[in-house]
Amino acid sequence: MIFSRRKIIALGAATVAMPAFASTEPRWYDIGSGLAATGRDVVAYFSLSGGDGVMGSDAFSVMHKGTMFHFANAENLTTFSADPDKYAPHYGGYCAFAMSRGYFASGDPDAWSVHDGALYLNVSKAIRARWALRRAANIEAGDENWQGFFPGER
Structure with missing residues (x-):
């Protein structure tokens, strides 16, 4: 991969900032709600063809990596837990x-995509459309950057 000067500077600055960030922030973004995907059922995304995410319920919930995940039903909770x-x-x-x-x-849990069996969220639906224009390259760069921040995590 070719690194531009701007990318090297951004990665360098982010790397310096990451130790403080990593020690204080959850790895699973919860927008302050304490819930992954603000309570959307992450398993349901894999059967949707579009639209907004399906809300889960606290009756079907599990903690994963320090964040609570909610599900619409027991089947999706079991699927996730496996x-x-x-x-x-x-x-x-x-x-x-x-x-x-x-x-x-x-x-934004309503600006989502499932690609090659993986769920991705974007900050908005407009940014999701922009991300999708170069999806493969963006995923490759995103994976590389994530590994730089959190080695060994996906």
């Missing part, structure tokens, strides 16, 4: 477009 990293949003639920550029931004 392989949580498969269904949890990539990049901790942070914006996939921002991560492809080497920084963190909140993920």
Whole structure:
């Protein structure tokens, strides 16, 4: 991968800032609600063809990586519990477009995409459309940046 001067500077600055960030912020973005994807059922995204996410219920919930996940039904809770990293949003639920550029931004659970069996959130539906124009390259860059921030995590 070719690194531009701007990308090297952004990655360097983010790397310096990350130790403080990583020690104080959850890896699974919860927008202050304490809930992953603000309570949306992350398993339901995999069967939707579009639209906004499906709200979960506290009656069907589980803690994963320090954040509570809600589900619409017991079946989705069981599915998630069998392989949580498969269904949890990539990049901790942070914006996939921002991560492809080497920084963190909140993920909107209604600006989502499922691609190659993975759930991605973006900060808005407009940014999701922009991210999708170069999806493969953006995912490759996002994966590389995420590994730089959190080695060994997906």
